[in-house]
């Protein structure tokens with residue numbers, strides 16, 4: 001069957017008169033034709049759905065003990081991207097049996113009003129997690145809001161107390177995207193210990209916690225950013241390269257060592273509504289040993305880790 005598909009693709013390639021039609025899918029099948037059956041794509045959607053199944057069972061067992069898991073999701077304003085992400089989070093909660101309370105506040109909501117809602121949710125025993133969707137409107141200070149959420153309900157892992165716990169190797173909530181990256185790597189059988197891990201991007205919610213997690217996993221870590229001299233040279237050192245710089249398709253083959261594992265944290269909507277990441281997927285595909293796609297890579301894992309943190313919070317509150 002696969003032989004047939006490969007032949008058909010060769011035929012199609014010949015027809016293209018040398019045009020660059022080697023999309024990822026074509027290369028994927030051609031690898032197999034060489035006798036090396038290798039799917040280089042890390043399927044974040046599949047891995048996240050495995051995690052969701054595990055959590056669903058955990059939530060069911062908690063319910064049997066009379067414990068329900070509840071996440072409060074607050075969105076201020078109606079940024080369309082935020083609405084999509086918040087919607088995905090609520091759907092995922094529902095799927096695993098987590099109750100989600102939704103607070104859709106208008107753009108003009110004051111910082112005081114938001115703080116007062118957070119204060120109320122902090123005190124409610126039936127709420128295990130509080131998520132304030134970022135970015136917030138400009139008149140609200142993100143740092144003030146993040147600090148106001150009880151660290152015990154901070155399922156985003158953004159509160160300075162949780163950041164401190166991570167950096168000192170203690171148990172707290174870890175930012176969902178970097179936690180999702182580690183989970184993806186582990187569940188794909190990739191050993192982190194002793195590897196050269198290069199993180200491009202130094203944000204508080206991805207780059208910095210990503211570096212802390214790689215350190216915790218015994219990786220050798222380099223964090224680079226827009227001011228790094230010779231970014232290509234540094235990135236090429238990576239056995240595991242995490243792109244979290246926020247520039248569409250910026251990472252091409254000049255940044256990637258042959259055989260590297262490439263994790264794409266970026267998410268950008270191009271004209272025509274198609275999504276792409278920080279990595280030029282088609283350009284690097286033949287070089288990498290494994291790569292995450294966008295969509296279907298890190299994004300779904302972020303949500304799975306959020307659910308995991310909610311369940312963890314409920315267990316800690318028992």
Ligand SMILES: Nc1nc(=O)c2c([nH]1)NC[C@@H]1CN(c3ccc(C(=O)N[C@@H](CCC(=O)O)C(=O)O)cc3)C=[N+]21
Nearest residue numbers: 084085088132133134135156295296297299300302303
């Ligand atoms: N307090 C807070 N916590 C967050 O965790 C948080 C946030 N604010 N603000 C925005 C970012 C972004 N984020 C994503 C979550 C899921 C997908 C996701 O599901 N992505 C799908 C595609 C979704 C689509 O179709 O747009 C995928 O990559 O396959 C993406 C991005 C969480 N964030």
